Amino acid sequence: MAMQTGVGEMTKVQNANGNRAKTMKVQSANGNRAKTMKVQNTNGNREMFDRIILASQSPRRRELLAQLGLSFEVMPAYGKERSDAQDPGVRVEELAAAKAREVAGRLEKEPDRERLIIGADTLVVKNGEILGKPRDEEDAKRMLALLSGTAHQVCTGLCLILIKGDQRVERHFHETTHVNFAEMTDKEIDDYVASGDPMDKAGAYGIQSGAARFVTGIQGDYSNVVGLPLSRLYREMKQLKKAPEGKADREAACEGKSREIKEMEVATNQKTGEVADQRERGAAVDQKAGETAAEQKDGRAGRGDGKEARSRLDLQFDFLRELDQEKSIFRQNYIGHHARRENDAEHAWHMAIMAAVLREYANEEVDMERVLLMILLHDVVEIDAGDTYAYDEEGKKSQKKREMDAADRIFHILPPDQEEFFRGLWDEFEAWESPEARFARACDNFQPMMLNRMNGSQSWLDHGVSLSQVLERNARSGEGAREVWNYAYAHFIVPGLTEGKLRDDREELRGQQRINP
Numbered sequence: 001m002a003m004q005t006g007v008g009e010m011t012k013v014q015n016a017n018g019n020r021a022k023t024m025k026v027q028s029a030n031g032n033r034a035k036t037m038k039v040q041n042t043n044g045n046r047e048m049f050d051r052i053i054l055a056s057q058s059p060r061r062r063e064l065l066a067q068l069g070l071s072f073e074v075m076p077a078y079g080k081e082r083s084d085a086q087d088p089g090v091r092v093e094e095l096a097a098a099k100a101r102e103v104a105g106r107l108e109k110e111p112d113r114e115r116l117i118i119g120a121d122t123l124v125v126k127n128g129e130i131l132g133k134p135r136d137e138e139d140a141k142r143m144l145a146l147l148s149g150t151a152h153q154v155c156t157g158l159c160l161i162l163i164k165g166d167q168r169v170e171r172h173f174h175e176t177t178h179v180n181f182a183e184m185t186d187k188e189i190d191d192y193v194a195s196g197d198p199m200d201k202a203g204a205y206g207i208q209s210g211a212a213r214f215v216t217g218i219q220g221d222y223s224n225v226v227g228l229p230l231s232r233l234y235r236e237m238k239q240l241k242k243a244p245e246g247k248a249d250r251e252a253a254c255e256g257k258s259r260e261i262k263e264m265e266v267a268t269n270q271k272t273g274e275v276a277d278q279r280e281r282g283a284a285v286d287q288k289a290g291e292t293a294a295e296q297k298d299g300r301a302g303r304g305d306g307k308e309a310r311s312r313l314d315l316q317f318d319f320l321r322e323l324d325q326e327k328s329i330f331r332q333n334y335i336g337h338h339a340r341r342e343n344d345a346e347h348a349w350h351m352a353i354m355a356a357v358l359r360e361y362a363n364e365e366v367d368m369e370r371v372l373l374m375i376l377l378h379d380v381v382e383i384d385a386g387d388t389y390a391y392d393e394e395g396k397k398s399q400k401k402r403e404m405d406a407a408d409r410i411f412h413i414l415p416p417d418q419e420e421f422f423r424g425l426w427d428e429f430e431a432w433e434s435p436e437a438r439f440a441r442a443c444d445n446f447q448p449m450m451l452n453r454m455n456g457s458q459s460w461l462d463h464g465v466s467l468s469q470v471l472e473r474n475a476r477s478g479e480g481a482r483e484v485w486n487y488a489y490a491h492f493i494v495p496g497l498t499e500g501k502l503r504d505d506r507e508e509l510r511g512q513q514r515i516n517p
């Protein structure tokens, strides 16, 4: 994540002899030739940028970029970047941007020709835990034990900053690659850590070096794992080169805006902290006043204070603002094409469309407005309770209690009549008794199964999910839409089983006669 090299160090990588040369020289700033390497492609930068600067200390990134056959300079960023983003994609982009901006800041002072600065950051993600470089050997061993025998993701974020006269354009993106590891014995882990290879690498391994023997497969771009997604980078560079001046202006404006939004977010976080403090203080006072233990626990104590003083619209907007947090709650399943995990808001939106499209298959007549509202609201409680993975047996034990507490708090933000109405819909979805709830809950099962099929059953693989777990989860799906459940069984579950993505415990199930839906 962080990078630091000797002050003033600057390395030049250039085509030795214009476009025809097959040789590149790597030189340090003082002119001493450091090493020479050969490159296949020597198109030069004629169709790219006058000056390209790689804001990285990583020798792997330097070697990868050289594969594009471009002349470039290397200027590592100084300092230690930080990002608190929970979403790995957002985090790597923020860290990459910090590196690129630091270097761009130094170069902005030089009134120069067009220049492109490239910053990158790589992180490994295992079951939602983000792994950077190991702190020490113990940490490296812990990381490798975590990755042993399972699948994980490697996420590399890139930030491209193009400076042209007084114009500045920023582009951010990230790529995710799925990597599968074989089981590693303790001795193999110890030996590998002792080799030193893991210590400067995210997730404590190098796919291109000592860890190659443990990698049983990857899905996605290999160079992304090593630190620079070359194909995507090349495409983005071409697009940036083509972007007309007007577009560059707009993007620069967008960048300004996104900074503004970030500042507002920081302010909001501070505010949220203040509100939480106030709640705590309110709860303490209530305790003294002898409020019931239940009220203190669910946070109602002290929260109603002042609600009467706020207008109806104030309360409605408070609720709508609260819902924004759903966009930052990431589920265990991935969006259709791997890129990242799905968030709660996207899940609800996709389910709502699914319900509208598949309405004709609902077993019973349903009031569609109620179905859609239930769907749109069903996960708001995760703002407080967090996402509990469908097959997380431990988490499910406390799920009900956590979600009820959350529902009490969140729906209470609304004006009283709406609190009753929307909370009623949420309770109805939970109770699973009305035709609308049965159909909505079936869609809650079909939507992630469909995505899972689209992305190679990644979340099943991540968690080693078995057929019996999936059937358990779907035990009541047929009550909402029998025909869709039969279809999902045949098209989403059976292929996953045949391909070995779902743990096959059929023998056990046969005894229980649960093989057919």
Ligand SMILES: Cc1cn([C@H]2C[C@H](O)[C@@H](COP(=O)(O)OP(=O)(O)OP(=O)(O)O)O2)c(=O)[nH]c1=O
Binding pocket: 001, 002, 003, 004, 055, 056, 057, 058, 060, 061, 076, 077, 099, 120, 121, 122, 123, 124, 133, 154, 200, 201, 202, 203, 205, 206, 207, 208, 225, 226, 227
């Ligand atoms: C997973 C994995 C990571 N890595 C490397 C890529 C990155 O160099 C490193 C992650 O650390 P980063 O903080 O992304 O990069 P860095 O500090 O090496 O370089 P800079 O910030 O100056 O650009 O881990 C491998 O080389 N092989 C692998 O298989």
